[in-house]
Amino acid sequence: MLLYNKALDVNHTFLRMTALLIHWNAEAVERDALRLFDFLIANPAHIQKLSVPRDRFVEKKEFKNYSNRYQSFDAMSLFNAMKEIHLIAIGRFIEIGILQLGENTSKYHVVLENIPDDLKVLAESTENSISSKAIYFIVKNLTSISLTGPDGLKKITNLMDYKYDAN
Incomplete structure (x- = not known):
């Protein structure tokens, strides 16, 4: 049986992160926070x-x-498997100019104006297979929490x- 997992699809990852x-709507994001939030959205x-x-x-x-009984997995293993996909997506954001490296190599300045219009329309669509409920939960509750500590x-x-x- 062939199963598709959107968490392991670089294009879907790019769309979720967008x-x-x-x-x-943050001015700057930490790479690991972006990765953790993407995992929760996926x-x-x-x-x-x-x-x-x-x-x-x-x-x-x-x-x-x-919950889906057909997608039972060890969360940490899946998160680790997603690392390369996350890095590819983040690399693409850097190429386009949406993310710009700051003085700290794990923190990026965000330039939302550089998101192409077609991508923005798709990312904001209600019919794009992304859980807007998860995004709203994350933005409301988790984005203000420190990565460490x-x-x-x-x-x-x-x-x-x-x-x-270290904090």
């Missing part, structure tokens, strides 16, 4: 598994119904090692 950047069921106190992000429970994105997603990060 939609996220448009809605996030796999919205993982949002309900965020490791946060019970009363925080109550709406994360709504993502439980995104005891309550950082790496820890609450359980997708990246965080024990030796």
Whole structure:
């Protein structure tokens, strides 16, 4: 049986990241935060598994119904498998000028004006197979959280090692 996983499709990754950047509307983004958020958009069921106190992000429970018994996988393994795809997509953003390297090689300045019109229309479309609900949840709740630290994105997603990060 042949299964398609949009998380491993570089074109879909590029589209998801574009939609996220448009809605996030940040001046700068960290590479690892962009990767973590893209994983959550591609796999919205993982949002309900965020490791946060019970009363925080109550709406994360709504993502439980995104579970699909045909796509059972180890989340960290899939996230690691997505790394090269993420780097290709980020490289393309740099080529186009949507992301520009800052003084820190893991942080990018975002230039939304450089998004081609056709791509912008597709990324903002309601019929593009991207969970806008996941994007809104991320922008509302997660974009303000530090990547590192005891309550950082790496820890609450359980997708990246965080024990030796310096704050």
